[in-house]
Amino acid sequence: MSEQERAELPAPGWDPVTTGYWKAAGQGRLVVQRCTACGAHRWPPAWACYACQSTDWEWDEVPGTGTVFTYTWADQRPDMSTPIYNISVIELDGTKGEPVRIMTQVLDVDKDTLRCDLPVEVTFVPFDDEVAVPMFRPRVDSSLRGVR
Amino acid sequence: MHEGTWLRDRAAFVGFGHTRYGRRGELAANGPVPLVVEAVVKACEDAGVSPADIDGYCSYSNDPVDAGTLASTFGAKALRFTAMGWGGGGGAMCGAFLYAAMAVATGQADLVAVTHVIVQGGAFGRRWGGMDRPLPRFPLLASPGQSFALAARRHMHDYGTTIDHFGEVAINARRNAANNPEARFREEITMEDHHSSRMIADPLRLLDFCMEGDSGNCVILASAERAADLRQPAVLLAGAAMGSPYRWGMGMFGGNNMPAADFASAGQRTVAEDLYRNAGMGPEDVDVANIYDHFTPMVLMGLEDFRFVPKGESGPFVAEGGIRREGKLPVNTHGGNLAEVYNHGMSHVFEAMRQLRGTSCNQVDGAEVALVVAGSSPSPSSAMLLRKG
Numbered sequence: 001m002s003e004q005e006r007a008e009l010p011a012p013g014w015d016p017v018t019t020g021y022w023k024a025a026g027q028g029r030l031v032v033q034r035c036t037a038c039g040a041h042r043w044p045p046a047w048a049c050y051a052c053q054s055t056d057w058e059w060d061e062v063p064g065t066g067t068v069f070t071y072t073w074a075d076q077r078p079d080m081s082t083p084i085y086n087i088s089v090i091e092l093d094g095t096k097g098e099p100v101r102i103m104t105q106v107l108d109v110d111k112d113t114l115r116c117d118l119p120v121e122v123t124f125v126p127f128d129d130e131v132a133v134p135m136f137r138p139r140v141d142s143s144l145r146g147v148r
Numbered sequence: 149m150h151e152g153t154w155l156r157d158r159a160a161f162v163g164f165g166h167t168r169y170g171r172r173g174e175l176a177a178n179g180p181v182p183l184v185v186e187a188v189v190k191a192c193e194d195a196g197v198s199p200a201d202i203d204g205y206c207s208y209s210n211d212p213v214d215a216g217t218l219a220s221t222f223g224a225k226a227l228r229f230t231a232m233g234w235g236g237g238g239g240a241m242c243g244a245f246l247y248a249a250m251a252v253a254t255g256q257a258d259l260v261a262v263t264h265v266i267v268q269g270g271a272f273g274r275r276w277g278g279m280d281r282p283l284p285r286f287p288l289l290a291s292p293g294q295s296f297a298l299a300a301r302r303h304m305h306d307y308g309t310t311i312d313h314f315g316e317v318a319i320n321a322r323r324n325a326a327n328n329p330e331a332r333f334r335e336e337i338t339m340e341d342h343h344s345s346r347m348i349a350d351p352l353r354l355l356d357f358c359m360e361g362d363s364g365n366c367v368i369l370a371s372a373e374r375a376a377d378l379r380q381p382a383v384l385l386a387g388a389a390m391g392s393p394y395r396w397g398m399g400m401f402g403g404n405n406m407p408a409a410d411f412a413s414a415g416q417r418t419v420a421e422d423l424y425r426n427a428g429m430g431p432e433d434v435d436v437a438n439i440y441d442h443f444t445p446m447v448l449m450g451l452e453d454f455r456f457v458p459k460g461e462s463g464p465f466v467a468e469g470g471i472r473r474e475g476k477l478p479v480n481t482h483g484g485n486l487a488e489v490y491n492h493g494m495s496h497v498f499e500a501m502r503q504l505r506g507t508s509c510n511q512v513d514g515a516e517v518a519l520v521v522a523g524s525s526p527s528p529s530s531a532m533l534l535r536k537g
Binding site for chain 1: 291298395
């Protein structure tokens with residue numbers, strides 16, 4: 001898959017500091033940068049820690065659950081025959097430091113069901129044979145899983 | 149520690165000029181340079197100086213018309229100062245004025261022009277939010293409107309702000325523009341018009357958006373001493389500030405990780421604090437406010453960041469008529485980006501100068517102090533306070 005095509009990846013884009021995020025998603029894992037000096041997670045991806053300024057970091061897998069912080073809908077689209085989609089900011093569970101929010105899309109919702117504070121969980125939408133795009137869908141309470 | 153007060157009242161706004169305000173692409177035929185040339189000539193006529201005497205140029209938003217071209221075009225004996233503000237859109241707009249003010253106040257230059265041109269269509273313009281491109285394979289954030297909708301939605305969630313509150317900002321802009329012969333949109337609108345306008349980026353509708361257009365724009369600054377000898381009544385820079393709060397990053401354009409309390413804001417909380425300190429003023433001193441209104445909710449959040457109302461209370465304030473020209477704080481008396489013209493905030497400066505000269509189409513009686521707030525969300529943003537000399 002060409003670099004040119006990966007330039008079409010949504011936020012945070014295909015960049016030397018984000019490749020690990022996309023490749024982990026290709027393996028079905030949601031990862032966030034973690035400072036190896038102080039342990040704070042951070043977003044968007046950056047070359048130094050906002051909390052302790054260390055430049056040492058690693059990709060750390062997070063649970064993949066979170067809540068919708070805010071959202072909008074692409075009511076106006078270049079091609080109105082394509083289905084409407086949303087742009088959502090998800091606050092992730094299980095991170096250290098200040099809250100981590102990533103901008104992505106929530107699937108399987110409509111204007112009646114997408115709302116702030118909606119619990120969601122990650123799903124991975126393949127982009128090419130190596131990378132995928134982390135998106136989210138409404139979370140089913142784990143205690144109910146298997147019941148439905 | 150912080151000695152931003154030094155600049156207070158040492159620089160003056162001595163002239164302004166602009167081309168007519170065209171619709172998007174209308175003025176694009178000859179490219180951006182003649183639009184700026186026309187604006188500089190008109191600003192110089194206003195100030196009573198020659199374009200050849202302009203020895204400094206400042207701009208922002210990667211303006212395509214550079215200082216060297218302008219100084220050479222006008223035959224300036226020497227170019228002495230140039231500066232360009234980082235960031236897209238109108239965020240650094242007042243920052244460009246801060247550079248110019250510092251230059252004339254410190255003697256780096258004698259007369260500095262702040263210029264900005266927008267030609268958003270034709271061969272010379274290209275829009276990020278353009279809906280004329282194919283969707284990428286994974287469509288996400290595709291326009292500024294969608295970005296600001298994220299902040300607007302969160303503001304509604306946190307504070308109970310409603311679309312009626314957004315609508316009042318749009319209504320106020322048109323109502324003021326109705327008296328402004330230069331405004332592009334002079335027809336008044338009702339709340340029903342607002343609510344029935346097409347949804348673009350839920351919760352934002354067509355009438356929550358400003359309309360892109362073409363224009364060339366210029367304001368000339370001089371030292372306060374020099375200004376006293378020029379044609380127009382003196383308008384002084386009481387203070388200016390630029391920047392963004394902790395972890396603001398690119399704001400709604402993909403930052404999104406600022407503290408939650410700042411998320412549903414204009415990103416101007418710290419700029420406001422610095423500005424008021426630099427100018428030795430507070431919100432109670434402001435007679436008229438020109439707040440960058442590319443999208444209606446950002447006026448609400450600007451009222452909060454600049455402490456005209458407590459956080460979260462801008463909606464009820466506008467609903468009670470607080471920003472109307474008869475209200476507690478007249479806002480965008482020219483019609484703003486929403487109804488006069490979208491020129492990345494330059495017309496907000498023109499209107500502040502008119503108010504302090506006493507020549508506005510919606511003159512606020514006894515206006516002594518005008519606030520100008522540049523574009524919210526990019527980093528840096530900026531703001532300034534002007535006062536009657």
